[in-house]
Amino acid sequence: MDPYEVEFIGENRIISVIPNFSYDKIYLICGEFGPFRAGLPINVPLWLAMMLKQKQKCRIVPPDWMELDTLENIKEEEKRSRFFTKMPNEHYMVEAKLILGAASEDVPNAAEIKTIIKDIWDIRMSKLRTSMDALMKSGGGYGRLDHLTMMEINSAKPLLPSAMDYLLQIQKKAQQRVQQPSALNTSTFSQSGSSQNT
Amino acid sequence: MDLTDDNIALSEDEEEEITAEVVLKTLQSAWQNERLAPEILPHRNDMVECMLGQIQHMERNINKLPKTDLRATIHKMELSRIKFIICNYLKTRLSKIEKYCIPILNEERQRVESGTNFLTPMEYKYAQEYLLNMENHMKTVVLDKMPGNMQMFESNKMAEHPNMQSHVFLKANETINGVVLEDLAGEDEEIDLEEGSQHILQYKPIADLVKNGKVQLI
CATH class of the missing domain: 1.20.58.1030 (Methane Monooxygenase Hydroxylase; Chain G, domain 1)
Structure with a gap:
């Protein structure tokens, strides 16, 4: 999947906005939202929030976790732990990118928050690379990835799955060799040419 | 309104x-x-x-x-x-x-008989026509110009199969016990997928779980 598709999926998350207009309830296919009352916070999907923001029809209420102390704790925790810690939400990176991109004036300390989220992302990415490396070296065909968010998993594609596919192929070939050691001696030119597509 | x-x-x-x-x-x-x-x-x-x-x-x-x-x-x-x-x-x-036109059509023929078809009638028709067009194209461009004993269109040799052993990421929608991962050495490993947990593994052992909605690919 492309990153924009992951972002697309992340845009379905619900966030809070403060509209500057009043309107009745709106009945969307993904649910009903409203009624909108100017100045009162209301929950809407992220894509709708972004659209209203671009039309300057609302202010974004930053999610609870988008706050310096909370993020500082998450960062420390992430540094301390050998494993991936649970992120405040499954699409934290998408939310951060969109909200800080379109509405940084609605988020207190937006610049610092941007840096710290980037730090957290970097720590997690480096952990992901280390664990991928360890997984490949152990020759494993299975891994558990709790608490990794979709965007992070997507960044390991297609490298990790296809590396594991190749590893499996190599292991299979090696096993065939062990089972039929005589095949080595009898193999001819024609075999080595045609066996690549199997 | x-x-x-x-x-x-x-x-x-x-x-x-x-x-x-x-x-x-x-x-x-x-x-x-x-x-x-x-x-x-x-x-x-x-x-x-x-x-x-x-x-x-x-x-x-x-x-x-x-x-x-x-x-x-x-x-x-x-x-x-x-x-x-x-x-x-x-x-x-x-x-x-x-x-994967050829293997899909072969499998689909059996599935249509048992009423468990994977393709919609329109998709099925599309697949059949696609294969027919491919065959005709091959014939006019290559096969008709070959020596007589090589003019057969052998669909099973043309077939490309999906790699069922490719690795995928998934999230378990519910707890599933005893998913068997085949090991080349013959030591099969059994794992449990807890609800909400995420894994990377071969597609083959979990193919049915994807189809019945017990896991979600991510």
Whole structure:
């Protein structure tokens, strides 16, 4: 999947906005939202929030976790732990990118928050690379990835799955060799040419 | 003004009514699975048809609103998002049908007999025509110019199969015990997928779990 598709999926998350207009309830296919009352916070999907923001029809209420102390704790925790810690939400990176991109004036300390989220992302990415490396070296065909968010998993594609596919192929070939050691001696030119597509 | 039918009957003979919201969620997860699974999955034409009907209904209502109405813009945006999912879902299926045309048709013939078809009738027709066109093309371009004993179109030699052993990421929708991972050394390993846990593993042992919705590919 492309990153924009992951972002697309992340845009379905619900966030809070403060509209500057009043309107009745709106009945969307993904649910009903409203009624909108100017100045009162209301929950809407992220894509709708972004659209209203671009039309300057609302202010974004930053999610609870988008706050310096909370993020500082998450960062420390992430540094301390050998494993991936649970992120405040499954699409934290998408939310951060969109909200800080379109509405940084609605988020207190937006610049610092941007840096710290980037730090957290970097720590997690480096952990992901280390664990991928360890997984490949152990020759494993299975891994558990709790608490990794979709965007992070997507960044390991297609490298990790296809590396594991190749590893499996190599292991299979090696096993065939062990089972039929005589095949080595009898193999001819024609075999080595045609066996690549199997 | 209410622009949606909140409850839509799935089909005439099916009593169960589901909301548009549930249809959308199902469609989205079917799209995600289809994008990430190596093989073609059972079609969800019921959901697609249902959603297309809903979109049409919605579009008719939007047209009654004044062009500058904010609600119209919001509804249009939502419809574009849903149309994207449907288009991408159908396109993904078509490209799999083209790529793995021969094995899909072979398997589908048996499935049609038992009534467990994966393709919609239209997709089935498309696959058959695609194969026929490919065969004719091969014949006119290459085979007819070959020596007599090499002019056969051998479909099983042309077949490209999806790699069922490719590795995929998944999230368990419910707890599943005893998924058997084959080991080349013959020591099979059994693992449990707890609800909400995420894994990377071979597609083959979990193919059925994807089809019955117990896991979601991510």
